[in-house]
Amino acid sequence: MSSSSPRRLVGVSTKMYFSFAKTTRYVSTLLKLLADQPPETLASLQNIDIFVIPDHISLVSVISQLRHGSNTCPVPILAGAQDAFHEDAGAFTGEVSPAILAEIGCRILELGHAERRRFFGETDDTTARKAAAAVRNGIIPLVCLGERTKPPLASASSDSVSGDDEILDIQAALPEIRAQIEAVLSAVPPATDVVLAYEPVWAIGAAVPASASYVVSIAKAIRDLECVQRRPAGSTRILYGGSAGPGLFAKLKDGVDGLFLGRFAHDPEQFLKTVLEVATA
Template sequence: MNKTPSEAQFFANTLMNALAGFNSFDIYVAPVFVALDRVREVVSSSNIKLAAQNMYFEDIGAFTGEVSPKMLKELGVEAVIIGHSERRKIFGETDELINKKVKKALKEGLTPIFCIGETLEEREKGLTFCVLEKQVREGLYGISADEVTRVVIAYEPVWAIGTGVVATPQQAQEAHEFVRKLLGQIYGEEVAQSVTILYGGSVTPENFFGLFVKKDIDGALVGGASLKESFVELAKIMSKVIC
């Protein structure tokens, strides 16, 4: 919940100019709902794609305060973040609800950025892999192998979000490797290798290189660093590693 529509529009213009020419990987921005239209006006002719921060799984109805995928698509949205830890913790979203959202996003042609991750208490109790397996299995329940290749998974350890504490590259890689192996068990190795898995949790230009060079980390779901021009520095790092 950052940046008014005018602030988001101004910042999108800054990003568009700074990120022109970065075409070897996908760049998405996910402004608040009320800024989507203005940001689209800026980035529609650029290499930056538009994402939303959330959606509901119905098209229309008495769901006050919610936004449907059809509404998002009309605004030019191509992807949507689903199951972010703040949605789970603050707003009580369950794996069952998140699963409905992922299925609906896929049905409507949106790319779900499906978030998973453990709390500090769960990690300290040695439950990280148990939590991740439950979230993956229940969040992707009923989704076919063809469909799951269109899902982007974002591993975001809750204890590292907005805290300034980042998972070490080894911790992040272990979680990503576990998730990819789990996908292999469910869908087969070839499918698992084609799924994009991002790391999210206090990503900065100072720590991103060490994370991104790990085998199973395909990119980042950026929080605080996406609100300032350090987002551009992350793109520069990614571009150098890919090249």
């Protein structure tokens, strides 16, 4: 999927919120909603990648649904997994093989989420090894990243104050973000597709989320990192992985290539609405 101009990308993870039956209904509803769109809407979706990341138990069924749904829904949807081990096979009880994920048709692998780091002690090195395993098996690594601590306010100046927004120090956040990205990109071949899903960890569940201007500034700083600049144009796409609502992507489109959605998109109608906003913004 590499190109000189990155394709936009939008998707959803169901985490562990859905039952098997609810996941099945969700995908069926989404496929029907897409199939019912007028031709001009479907045309706008040909230049965007859509993905759904269910739980491991539901993944095989979702892949089957998406394959059969392609007969009536002209818009392809990629299926992803929420995690995998860094080895393809062996005595690793309870782990999920990336080779088997590839075998069943998994296309994207979510890695390094803040919850994996917090609950299971995963590190930048863990994420990098899993990203290498994904790429080795022809799966696109979707790497979650973000700084844990809210940066301090930037030094006040006449050209750094914008309305009522807090102006945070971008440079203070970059070292942690850079380390996360460099670990992954050093572990995979330079021409492979990598998706970076940015969300500041300090903003998860916060009363006041990170501002759009802050997210755009961070995304632009990520693109300027030497490890990203060395890669072929279009091979590194950046998503915003935070809470999303109507109209958000229009505020972020100058910095990111799409959105990685959570609970807001657990309503298939809201998910489709957001997909269309990303496609047409």
